[in-house]
Amino acid sequence: MSNPFSKLSGLFNKSTSVLGVDIGSSSVKVIQLKNENGRAVLETYGELATGPYGDKAVGQAVTLASDQLSALLSDLFREANITTKLGAISIPLRSSLLVNIEVPDMPEDKLATMIPIEARKYIPVPITEVMLDWSIIPESNRSTYIPGQAPTPQPTGDDKNNQVLDVKKLKVLIVAIHNDTLRQYEQIAKDSKIDTEFLEIETFSAMRASIQSDFGVTAIVDLGAVTTKLVVVEQGIIRLSHTINKGAQDITLAIERSLSVPFIKAEEIKREVGLVEKFGDKDIGQTISPITEYIFSEVNQAMVEYQKDYSRSIDKVILIGGGAMLKGLLPIAEERLYAPVILGTPFDRVEAPAFLKNALNNIGPEFAVSIGLALRLLQEDKRV
Ligand SMILES: Nc1ncnc2c1ncn2[C@@H]1O[C@H](COP(=O)(O)OP(=O)(O)OP(=O)(O)O)[C@@H](O)[C@H]1O
Ligand SMILES: [Mg+2]
Known part of the structure; x- marks a missing residue:
């Protein structure tokens, strides 16, 4: 499912600049890249918190009305010196559905009839109201599979995990977006004068920016x-x-409660102190850790589920999103998670001045989605 929601495939000229826009619940991230002789070159980037545009504090999640979002995007484009209108916008995972199902093995034409019927079990609205896409998930270590034809059983994974393929069931990834959501994001693009090549669920964008070589x-x-x-x-x-219903805002809320400070102050303390230092005589780490423990235990559970399903272990965990930038989080994640952990460095995928490298790596986790969008725009140009 490389290109599920493409409306157009762009053919740009050599110096085309492209824009990736990630409308997150607490902040909007934007990046402008250009194609220079087949390389993705960073032109500019920027971020603005959504909170102040909806009468909330910086860091507070808010759903903005369309005029508030337009005002934010216009300020952000101006502040970041965005010069192109050619772009792509991400659709939040929460406004879409991404589900893996198992169906009996059958030829592809039969599957095409069966999938919408199966999908109804997971989609709470009439199927005609959503844009539905799906793709067969090949078994581990097998890149192509023709449905309805039993493949030669072959080992998967390393020696320890060798297994014979079960050919009786097909795993299928179903992706659905409500038509209203698509229309809403098309309207956002129109209001902000972004000439959108495509809309893409944020997860696909984040994957593109985070995984370099997929071994x-x-x-x-x-x-x-x-x-x-x-x-x-x-x-x-x-x-x-898998979506875990806790995020970095919950950390701010915990600090707010524990120290009896306003949200804005709690947000400041979270970013400055994190898990490593004390704030006065208060051990902020102790306040934060129930939330990080909860998140990591859910991540572990999902990883165990994968390992059981596929008889393969997970080689690495990449942390992205603003919460990944919490001071002291990486060592805790390394300790808690059942696989080696790294912080995402999506700016590695683009060329940027050397003096910016450290700064870009520090903010990198937050920009994974926007970078992934811009990279796809350049990739569809076939010159990057
Ligand atoms: N340096 C930092 N230390 C700790 N937390 C941080 C830091 N920078 C940002 N955050 C937190 O990261 C969160 C924002 O991350 P991000 O921008 O990835 O979220 P979002 O895209 O707006 O949200 P969502 O993906 O849930 O819609 C906020 O809660 C913010 O407080
Ligand atoms: Mg986000």
């Missing part, structure tokens, strides 16, 4: 403000997707 199995954990989104990816395909 092995990677779990991407996006610690956003409201939720934490986890996908397990192998051979570029989502094998499992």
Whole structure:
């Protein structure tokens, strides 16, 4: 499912600049890249918190009305010196559905009839109201599979995990977006004068920016403000997707309660102190850790589920999203999670001045989605 919601495939000229726009619940991130002799070059980037545009504090998640969002995007484009209108916008995972199902093995034409019927079980609205797409998930370590034809059983994974394929069931990834959501994002683009090539669910954008070479199995954990989104990816395909209903905003709320300070102050303390330092005589780490423990235990559970389903272990976990930037989080994640952990560095995928490298790496986790969008625009140009 490389291009599920493409409306057009762009053919740009050599110096085309493209825009990736990630409308998160607590902040909007934007990046402008250009194609320079087949390389993705960073032109500019920027971020603005949504809170102040909806009478809330910085860091607070808010659903903005269309005029508030237009005002934010216009300020952001001006502040970041965005010069192109050619872009793509991400659709939040919470406004879409990504589900893996199992169906009996059958030829593809039969599957095409069966999938919408199966999908009804997961989609709470009439199927005619959603845009539905699906793709067969190949078994581990097998890149092509023709449905209805039994493949030669072959081993998967390393020696320890060898198994014979079960050919009686097909795993299928179903993706659905409500037509109203598509219309809403098309309207946002129109209001902000963004000439959108496509809309893409944020998870697909984050994957593109986070995974460089897809050997092995990677779990991407996006610690956003409201939720934490986890996908397990192998051979570029989502094998499992799970949303955890806790995010980095819950950490601010815990500090707010524990220290009896306003949200804005709690947000400031979270960013400055994190898990490593004390604030006065208060051990902020103790306030924060029930939330991080909850998130990591949910991540572990999902990883165990994947391992059981596919008899393969997860090779690495990549942390992205603003919550990944919490001071002291990485060592805790390394300790708690059942696989090696790294912080996402999506800016590695683009060329930028050397003096910016450290700064870009520090903010990188938050920009994974917007970078992934812009990279796809350049990739569809076939010159990057
Ligand atoms: N340096 C930092 N230390 C700790 N937390 C941070 C830091 N920077 C940002 N955050 C937190 O990360 C969260 C924002 O992350 P991100 O921008 O990925 O979320 P979002 O995309 O707005 O939310 P969602 O994906 O849930 O819609 C906020 O809760 C913010 O407080
Ligand atoms: Mg986000």
